[in-house]
Amino acid sequence: MKRMPASAVAGVLAVALASVASAAELKPEDQIQYRQAGYSFMAWNMGKIKANLQGDFDQGQVEAAANAIAAIANSGMGALYGPGTDKDVGDVETAVKPEFFENMEEVGKVARNFIAAANNMAEVAAGGDQAAAQDAFGKLGQSCKSCHDKFRADD
Amino acid sequence: MKRMPASAVAGVLAVALASVASAAELKPEDQIQYRQAGYSFMAWNMGKIKANLQGDFDQGQVEAAANAIAAIANSGMGALYGPGTDKDVGDVETAVKPEFFENMEEVGKVARNFIAAANNMAEVAAGGDQAAAQDAFGKLGQSCKSCHDKFRADD
Numbered sequence: 001m002k003r004m005p006a007s008a009v010a011g012v013l014a015v016a017l018a019s020v021a022s023a024a025e026l027k028p029e030d031q032i033q034y035r036q037a038g039y040s041f042m043a044w045n046m047g048k049i050k051a052n053l054q055g056d057f058d059q060g061q062v063e064a065a066a067n068a069i070a071a072i073a074n075s076g077m078g079a080l081y082g083p084g085t086d087k088d089v090g091d092v093e094t095a096v097k098p099e100f101f102e103n104m105e106e107v108g109k110v111a112r113n114f115i116a117a118a119n120n121m122a123e124v125a126a127g128g129d130q131a132a133a134q135d136a137f138g139k140l141g142q143s144c145k146s147c148h149d150k151f152r153a154d155d
Numbered sequence: 156m157k158r159m160p161a162s163a164v165a166g167v168l169a170v171a172l173a174s175v176a177s178a179a180e181l182k183p184e185d186q187i188q189y190r191q192a193g194y195s196f197m198a199w200n201m202g203k204i205k206a207n208l209q210g211d212f213d214q215g216q217v218e219a220a221a222n223a224i225a226a227i228a229n230s231g232m233g234a235l236y237g238p239g240t241d242k243d244v245g246d247v248e249t250a251v252k253p254e255f256f257e258n259m260e261e262v263g264k265v266a267r268n269f270i271a272a273a274n275n276m277a278e279v280a281a282g283g284d285q286a287a288a289q290d291a292f293g294k295l296g297q298s299c300k301s302c303h304d305k306f307r308a309d310d
Contacts (some may be wrong), residue, residue, distance in 0.1 A: 034199040040192035045230060051180070064230050071226035075200060075219050096186070 028084030029092040036094075042069045046144075049121075049137055056091035059128040066118075066125035074117035078111065100151040110147045117143040124135070183239030184247040190235035191249075197224045201299075203282045204276075204292055214283040221273075221280035226294070228273035233266065255306040272298040 026034070045065035052062045086101050088094060100107055117140040125134040181189070200220035207217045213278040241256050243249060255262055279291040 027203075034195060037192040037195035037199070040189060041196050044189040044192070044235075047181075048231075052171065061231065065227075068226040068230040070221075071223040072196065075196075075223040076216065077201075080199075 026080075026082070027089075028082065029089040030126055031080040031085045032089060032092050034093045035077055035085075038072050038075070038077055038080075042072055045069050046137075046141070049125075049133070053130070053137060054135050057133075058129045059125070062127040062133055063122075063128075066122040070118040070122035072114045084101050095152050095154045099149050103150075106150070109144070110150065114140075114143040114147065181235075181237070182244075183237065184244040186235040186237055186240045187244060187247050187249045190232055190240075193227050193230070193232055193235075197227055200224050201292075201296070204288070206282075208285070208289050210290060212285045212288075214280070217288055218277075218280040218283075221277040223272040225277035228270045250307050251310045252306050252308050258305075261305070265298070265305065269295075269302065271299040 006089040045068045049062050052058055052065075081100070082094075085094065086096065108142060117136070121133075121136040121140045124132045163183050200223045203220040207213055207220075236251070236255070240249065241251065241253060272291070274289075276291040276295045279287045
């Protein structure tokens with residue numbers, strides 16, 4: 001696939017952001033805090049799945065945790081990376097690297113991989129097979145890590 | 156229904172908390188931050204639904220937002236109100252009133268109402284009827300408010 005010129009990438013991003021009715025109304029610092037809330041809540045649920053895989057496997061708890069992660073992944077968090085959210089705003093700090101905003105094609109790719117892995121985790125969790133859940137959890141963790149490695153400063 | 160004696164209520168709560176494998180491993184300050192992350196992320200999604208109801212109605216966005224709220228509501232957040240989370244921990248502040256921990260029967264009732272309203276919102280959003288979504292959103296907002304009025308100090 002040919003790389004899109006930067007102007008086209010910016011255009012795609014602008015359209016994606018404009019599709020979220022509330023994006024224009026949110027201050028950059030609020031966007032940063034909401035996206036961090038999403039990642040934090042997903043981290044809690046990742047921890048629950050991990051604990052279930054390492055200890056007693058409670059299918060209902062794994063399914064609920066996977067559903068939360070998948071629904072957050074599908075909620076359109078791209079809208080929380082609007083203009084002005086590429087750096088700290090007052091005492092609201094962000095760990096996102098500047099490279100994130102300069103590589104929208106790569107960001108789109110890791111985001112789609114993450115959403116696919118989250119949806120797979122939810123589907124597998126509903127099935128209740130622990131070995132399959134372990135595999136899906138490993139893939140989901142990898143999709144988190146691939147973005148952290150590329151675009152998170154403190155990782 | 157007869158009121159349960161306090162000791163029985165405590166027992167029910169202990170069982171509910173013990174069912175979450177990771178609860179015992181989480182520090183009180185982490186529990187507070189994770190629960191606040193969940194409420195914050197739900198607030199962002201409530202804002203998106205509200206913006207859609209007041210402006211152009213994008214069914215896909217409303218459905219995604221409603222799914223995020225419902226999945227978070229069903230994720231077992233009760234486990235994030237463990238011992239030591241009834242007051243500020245260091246610089247991690249909580250707005251929960253002490254009454255919350257003294258009225259577990261009432262807490263269970265408002266929690267069940269909230270989960271039912273969140274599930275209803277997700278179901279209605281999937282249907283795509285804007286008037287029905289407006290009604291479901293009003294009921295969901297009321298279920299949030301009823302808990303805030305009773306148990307949140309800064310509201």
